[in-house]
Amino acid sequence: MLVENVTMLGHKDHGKSTLIGSILMLTNSVSNTRIEEAKKYSEKLGKPFEPAFILDSLEEEREGGLTIDSTRAEAKYKDLAFEFIDVPGHEELIKNMMSGASFAETAILLVSAKPGEGIRKQTKRHVFVAKMLGIENLIVAVNKMDTVNYDENIYNKIAESIGRFLSNIKFGGEVRYVPISAYKGENIIRRPANMKWYKGMPLLEELYRLIKGADKKDENRFNKLRAVVQGFIDNDNKKLISAKVLSGKIEKGKIMLFPGNIERNAKKIILKGKAVAKAGEGSSVAIEIDKEIENPRGLVIAKKGEEPIVANKLNALIFTTAKLTPSSKITIKILGNEVKCNKLNIIKQIDATTGALSKKGLIEPLHAGILELELESDIAFERYSVLKSMGRFSFYIENKFGGIGIVE
Amino acid sequence: MIEQNLKELEERSIFILREARSKFKNIAALWSMGKDSTTMLALARKAFLGKVPFPVIHIDNGIDFPETYKFRDELTRKWKLNLIVAKSEIKPEISGFSCCGANKTEALKKVMKQYKFDALIVSIRRDEHGVRAKERVFSPRDKNFKWNYKDQPAELWDDYSSKIENEGHVRIHPLLDWNEIDIWNYIKKEHIPVNPLYFSRNGFRYRSLGCTHCTVPLKSNAKNVDDIIKELKTTTVEERSGREQDKEKEYVMQKLRALGYM
Numbered sequence: 001m002l003v004e005n006v007t008m009l010g011h012k013d014h015g016k017s018t019l020i021g022s023i024l025m026l027t028n029s030v031s032n033t034r035i036e037e038a039k040k041y042s043e044k045l046g047k048p049f050e051p052a053f054i055l056d057s058l059e060e061e062r063e064g065g066l067t068i069d070s071t072r073a074e075a076k077y078k079d080l081a082f083e084f085i086d087v088p089g090h091e092e093l094i095k096n097m098m099s100g101a102s103f104a105e106t107a108i109l110l111v112s113a114k115p116g117e118g119i120r121k122q123t124k125r126h127v128f129v130a131k132m133l134g135i136e137n138l139i140v141a142v143n144k145m146d147t148v149n150y151d152e153n154i155y156n157k158i159a160e161s162i163g164r165f166l167s168n169i170k171f172g173g174e175v176r177y178v179p180i181s182a183y184k185g186e187n188i189i190r191r192p193a194n195m196k197w198y199k200g201m202p203l204l205e206e207l208y209r210l211i212k213g214a215d216k217k218d219e220n221r222f223n224k225l226r227a228v229v230q231g232f233i234d235n236d237n238k239k240l241i242s243a244k245v246l247s248g249k250i251e252k253g254k255i256m257l258f259p260g261n262i263e264r265n266a267k268k269i270i271l272k273g274k275a276v277a278k279a280g281e282g283s284s285v286a287i288e289i290d291k292e293i294e295n296p297r298g299l300v301i302a303k304k305g306e307e308p309i310v311a312n313k314l315n316a317l318i319f320t321t322a323k324l325t326p327s328s329k330i331t332i333k334i335l336g337n338e339v340k341c342n343k344l345n346i347i348k349q350i351d352a353t354t355g356a357l358s359k360k361g362l363i364e365p366l367h368a369g370i371l372e373l374e375l376e377s378d379i380a381f382e383r384y385s386v387l388k389s390m391g392r393f394s395f396y397i398e399n400k401f402g403g404i405g406i407v408e
Numbered sequence: 409m410i411e412q413n414l415k416e417l418e419e420r421s422i423f424i425l426r427e428a429r430s431k432f433k434n435i436a437a438l439w440s441m442g443k444d445s446t447t448m449l450a451l452a453r454k455a456f457l458g459k460v461p462f463p464v465i466h467i468d469n470g471i472d473f474p475e476t477y478k479f480r481d482e483l484t485r486k487w488k489l490n491l492i493v494a495k496s497e498i499k500p501e502i503s504g505f506s507c508c509g510a511n512k513t514e515a516l517k518k519v520m521k522q523y524k525f526d527a528l529i530v531s532i533r534r535d536e537h538g539v540r541a542k543e544r545v546f547s548p549r550d551k552n553f554k555w556n557y558k559d560q561p562a563e564l565w566d567d568y569s570s571k572i573e574n575e576g577h578v579r580i581h582p583l584l585d586w587n588e589i590d591i592w593n594y595i596k597k598e599h600i601p602v603n604p605l606y607f608s609r610n611g612f613r614y615r616s617l618g619c620t621h622c623t624v625p626l627k628s629n630a631k632n633v634d635d636i637i638k639e640l641k642t643t644t645v646e647e648r649s650g651r652e653q654d655k656e657k658e659y660v661m662q663k664l665r666a667l668g669y670m
Contacts, residue, residue, distance in 0.1 A: 001411050001412065031646050055538070059662060071534075074587075081410045231426070233426070272454045282416070333567055404564060
């Protein structure tokens with residue numbers, strides 16, 4: 001069965017965990033034991049039954065009513081399986097949100113319609129970061145409709161406002177809007193009687209169609225060979241290296257490794273223990289080469305005449321969790337390499353909640369920006385728009401996680 | 409139970425095992441002789457061209473099932489495993505939480521220190537338990553084996569952090585994405601040997617294997633791998649419901665794991 005990763009996004013307490021909990025129950029994807037356990041615990045805390053407890057299983061999460069780290073749960077729908085990734089909504093936990101959301105291409109953004117909640121900074125920030133992480137399809141779920149008497153006007157206002165924000169940040173992907181009550185399980189798998197004005201499909205059906213539609217237009221992908229070397233297969237035999245194919249196909253014969261323009265003959269390609277003529281995207285292969293390479297980790301394999309970009313300078317859109325100044329000491333992690341940055345030029349700061357630009361020469365925490373990086377040594381990469389897996393990186397400031405970047 | 413694409417799962421696990429092998433100097437794997445850690449060894453054989461290139465540790469409290477010891481010795485010979493048996497002392501007066509927390513974790517600490525392992529492969533899966541679902545693929549432990557679940561490292565795409573903090577070690581979880589039924593489908597496809605205790609005898613079988621003191625068999629007529637797959641497609645019973653430590657009280661797994669348990 002095809003499993004589609006779907007990440008939740010949105011401000012804390014807007015209903016991410018509750019929605020997954022409800023979906024699991026409505027699709028019979030969770031055992032009675034786990035539901036009973038969540039029920040018992042809700043009672044113990046003196047709360048009405050909280051579907052979020054099916055997901056939030058750490059003591060601190062239940063007592064505090066928040067999600068600390070991302071988790072996953074699967075639900076079947078028609079011929080698809082959705083793997084829902086729950087993420088924390090708190091600002092200070094955005095590192096955990098990024099870790100969870102980086103596995104998905106589709107997201108559900110929760111926006112609470114409840115008076116006093118609505119669209120928050122974190123709502124927008126999550127969308128901005130998710131887009132950088134590779135999210136292409138988005139469902140905007142306007143939640144807690146039960147608290148506003150299923151008012152169409154309130155729903156429309158939120159939907160329009162999110163729509164404006166998405167166009168400000170040039171989101172670009174497919175977007176659908178659905179009014180729901182996650183807590184009451186309304187408009188999740190069945191059309192709601194109390195929102196006759198809503199003309200679309202229930203949430204899971206919209207999600208299903210969005211994913212099926214995206215599959216069809218899975219277009220002109222990059223098909224030149226790119227494979228990244230992990231290391232030696234065995235320490236006794238340095239002529240056997242392991243690599244993951246990121247695009248195209250690897251075949252026996254001449255290969256080039258970058259940086260360094262190293263030419264080798266791939267004598268044998270081994271896939272899962274068997275010698276094969278070629279191996280395609282996603283394969284983890286072992287390659288027997290004619291001559292040893294010292295320290296092969298992080299090298300990029302390509303065919304002659306189809307070189308990747310090799311440079312020590314690059315421009316990137318980044319999102320940072322800590323303050324960045326030109327004197328920040330950063331290291332980027334890209335394709336298994338850790339490379340120090342010698343020079344950091346901050347071109348502009350982008351407010352991730354509005355898309356507004358400013359040129360202050362620094363980037364505030366939880367903001368985005370455009371950087372010009374000069375690295376200690378050459379790396380092989382591609383622009384993110386050409387090949388995602390070779391154009392994205394994470395960065396560390398003084399050995400602490402700083403954020404993510406994509407190469408422009 | 410959702411059945412995933414075995415080819416993709418296999419690719420990912422092979423990638424993770426090789427990533428561990430190239431990032432750490434001295435790795436080992438835990439082997440309980442259960443279906444998951446045995447499947448992990450089969451994957452390692454694929455990743456490393458027919459052999460398991462790291463030692464496998466059995467935390468032996470002396471009260472595992474006779475079938476388990478027999479299975480261990482047979483497969484060790486057949487797959488030429490480098491087996492380390494770490495004896496843990498069993499005290500009759502303690503059981504459940506304190507038994508797993510104290511005895512097994514202590515024995516593990518000792519063997520990790522003795523051999524100076526910097527990474528440990530553990531075959532846990534997300535679908536087993538809500539707390540295990542919170543794990544990273546590469547998960548650091550400090551020198552007291554503590555799991556800092558409130559501040560885990562970032563793990564983006566397939567870039568796993570390998571920083572060792574406070575002279576601890578890193579847990580490697582190559583099977584995190586697998587579901588219970590995927591394991592059985594893979595066992596079937598690859599003809600992986602399994603401990604006979606998983607198959608029904610007199611109307612009962614073990615669905616999850618621990619030691620003799622804390623594991624009870626569940627009602628089942630599944631006599632072979634095909635029967636088990638069929639059973640899992642319709643069951644509503646939790647996999648680990650035969651394990652005492654999981655239901656003893658709330659947050660037992662969280663506490664055990666925070667202390668360094670597998």
